[in-house]
Amino acid sequence: MTETLVIKDLHVSVEGKPILNGVNLTINRGETHALMGPNGSGKSTLGNAIMGHPSYEVTGGTIEINGEDVLDMDASERARAGIFMAFQRPMAIPGVKLADFLRHAATNVRNPDRKEGEDLIPMREFRKELKEKMGQLKMDTEFARRYVNDGFSGGEMKRAEILQLAMLRPKFAILDETDSGLDVDAVKLASQSIAAIAQETEGGTEMGILIITHHDKLLEQNTPDFTHVMLGGRLVETGGEELARELYTNGYDRIRADHPVEARVEAEMQDEEPAAV
Numbered sequence: 001m002t003e004t005l006v007i008k009d010l011h012v013s014v015e016g017k018p019i020l021n022g023v024n025l026t027i028n029r030g031e032t033h034a035l036m037g038p039n040g041s042g043k044s045t046l047g048n049a050i051m052g053h054p055s056y057e058v059t060g061g062t063i064e065i066n067g068e069d070v071l072d073m074d075a076s077e078r079a080r081a082g083i084f085m086a087f088q089r090p091m092a093i094p095g096v097k098l099a100d101f102l103r104h105a106a107t108n109v110r111n112p113d114r115k116e117g118e119d120l121i122p123m124r125e126f127r128k129e130l131k132e133k134m135g136q137l138k139m140d141t142e143f144a145r146r147y148v149n150d151g152f153s154g155g156e157m158k159r160a161e162i163l164q165l166a167m168l169r170p171k172f173a174i175l176d177e178t179d180s181g182l183d184v185d186a187v188k189l190a191s192q193s194i195a196a197i198a199q200e201t202e203g204g205t206e207m208g209i210l211i212i213t214h215h216d217k218l219l220e221q222n223t224p225d226f227t228h229v230m231l232g233g234r235l236v237e238t239g240g241e242e243l244a245r246e247l248y249t250n251g252y253d254r255i256r257a258d259h260p261v262e263a264r265v266e267a268e269m270q271d272e273e274p275a276a277v
């Protein structure tokens with residue numbers, strides 16, 4: 001049976017302000033979905049809500065993984081269920097080395113029933129795997145000794161997110177602007193790596209991927225089966241690869257013209273935006 005992540009009529013508020021106004025999205029394992037849309041339309045909010053970020057309050061609708069209620073799970077249970085998100089702006093964890101972080105995360109995700117304090121993946125086995133993955137991503141192994149995202153450049157943060165993806169091999173991955181801050185060569189490598197990781201994911205089946213991006217490069221090796229457009233907190237259009245191409249070439253004017261109601265919601269959301277600091 002195909003494994004699925006199913007989102008129905010999802011409403012999400014942040015600090016009491018409605019951001020998502022009824023999102024419907026089904027991702028089957030093995031499918032690649034592109035999520036595009038203007039800044040501030042709610043793309044990251046959707047990802048954060050799926051992951052269970054406490055600042056994002058689900059006020060309506062459902063999220064299910066293989067028929068199980070995701071909204072009932074805390075963030076770590078969601079990770080154990082096989083959901084992963086590479087963050088647009090990853091958090092720094094000073095004092096925690098990337099390698100230690102990955103060893104704990106990988107252990108927990110691979111042994112969903114593990115209790116706190118029980119054995120981690122044996123060090124030798126973990127080191128070998130980490131070294132291999134870092135090699136594939138052309139990362140210096142020294143990098144794993146640094147504190148998680150602490151003083152990382154934009155590009156280093158994104159590479160660390162891809163390393164996490166490679167080590168955790170989730171069933172469903174949300175990649176939130178994983179191409180931002182990477183130079184041309186690094187995006188190319190990221191695109192290839194993501195495609196390779198998707199093939200060798202847990203259980204031998206491919207990942208279901210939701211790629212949030214404004215550009216073409218990540219999608220080059222990860223051709224979207226579906227492209228969705230977010231505007232004013234709703235998915236206003238779904239198409240194929242050609243829709244992604246239209247958007248990264250021409251932008252969103254056509255989308256706004258075709259969806260005036262959501263365009264108005266977008267304009268109102270922008271008006272309420274606090275002044276940039």
Ligand SMILES: Nc1ncnc2c1ncn2[C@@H]1O[C@H](COP(=O)(O)OP(=O)(O)O)[C@@H](O)[C@H]1O
Nearest residue numbers: 014019038039040041042043044045046055269
């Ligand atoms: N943690 C947050 N605190 C306050 N406002 C937020 C937060 N996250 C998102 N928002 C607001 O929600 C709206 C959608 O943001 P976001 O989901 O980040 O859009 P996108 O990823 O499409 O650029 C914006 O108006 C943004 O200011």
Ligand SMILES: [Mg+2]
Nearest residue numbers: 043044045088
């Ligand atoms: Mg975003």
